[in-house]
Amino acid sequence: MxxxxxxxxxxxxxxxxxxxxxxxxxxxxxxxxxxxxxxxxxxxxxxxxxxxxxxxxxxxxxxxxxxxxxxxxxxxxxxxxxxxKNMTRADLTEEVKGVLDNIKNSGIKVAIGSSSRNTKLILSRIGLADYFHTVSDGTNIQRSKPDPEVFLKAAEALKLAPEECLVVEDAQAGIIAAHRGGFHSAGIGEASKFHLTEYPLSCMGDLLNVFE
Structure with missing residues (x-):
């Protein structure tokens, strides 16, 4: 897809x-x-x-x-x-950065959908302050996951329908939020074993297989 x-x-x-x-x-x-x-x-x-x-x-x-x-x-x-403040660019692994670059360079938009109010601070610490096309986080939502609001706001900012977007999550609450919002989902870690996860990932590199 x-x-x-x-x-x-x-x-x-x-x-x-x-x-x-x-x-x-x-x-x-x-x-x-x-x-x-x-x-x-x-x-x-x-x-x-x-x-x-x-x-x-x-x-x-x-x-x-x-x-x-x-x-x-x-x-x-x-x-x-x-x-x-202990975080640095070293907290962004080469694997994750490589996956992000590969997806972005292929013309696919990349966004953040996080309930955290410290999202922009964290992105700045790891060297991704201006990397994403949009950032939806705890500062612009009223309801946290498993409510889909944070993902819906991201899709709205990208001017895309939910079904055109793939959500990547590590928590069941995030997968449930994606499901409720009409998004496709990929899960890593705990979320990879969740029954609602469409694309289970054993590592971030596996995400590239979804686009083959």
Missing amino acids: RFKAVIFDLDGVICHTDQYHYQAWKQIADQENVFFDEQVNNRLRGVSRMESLEIILEQADRPYTEEEKSVLAETKNEIYKKLL
Whole structure:
């Protein structure tokens, strides 16, 4: 199938910031004496900051006010942004950059569809600040994945219909969002085993096979 655009999730697809998210949330959980481990962290993949906080606070022994939640979420984000300063162009692998260049040079548009509000900061750190035709992220949406809004906004900016776009995701929530929005989907990592994923990928290089 000849797609006109590929919309990439950011975290876990273009680069990996999981370790920074985990460290930041762990600091918040420890501060609040709330249990937090890798299993809880896995539930946060692909969802918004506030929804992630709600998941973490399921383990809390007291209720939190909306104001308290807002402060905790903002504190987490400040910790996370400081950790992101450790990112460099080395966090963009040659494999991923090669796939991006190959797709873009073939005349297919490339976009980002991420729930993160720090998307542009991350892209800048890894040397892709002005690389994509459009960036749809947590700053221009009201609803995070599995709602398809972030992908629909990207397609709208590209002036393409959802069915003309391929979404590349690593989380089930992102694949569900693509499915609900009428997009085709490719999944890597956890998403490669999800039943709604149309094109399972064992590595990013496999994405090029979709276009053969």
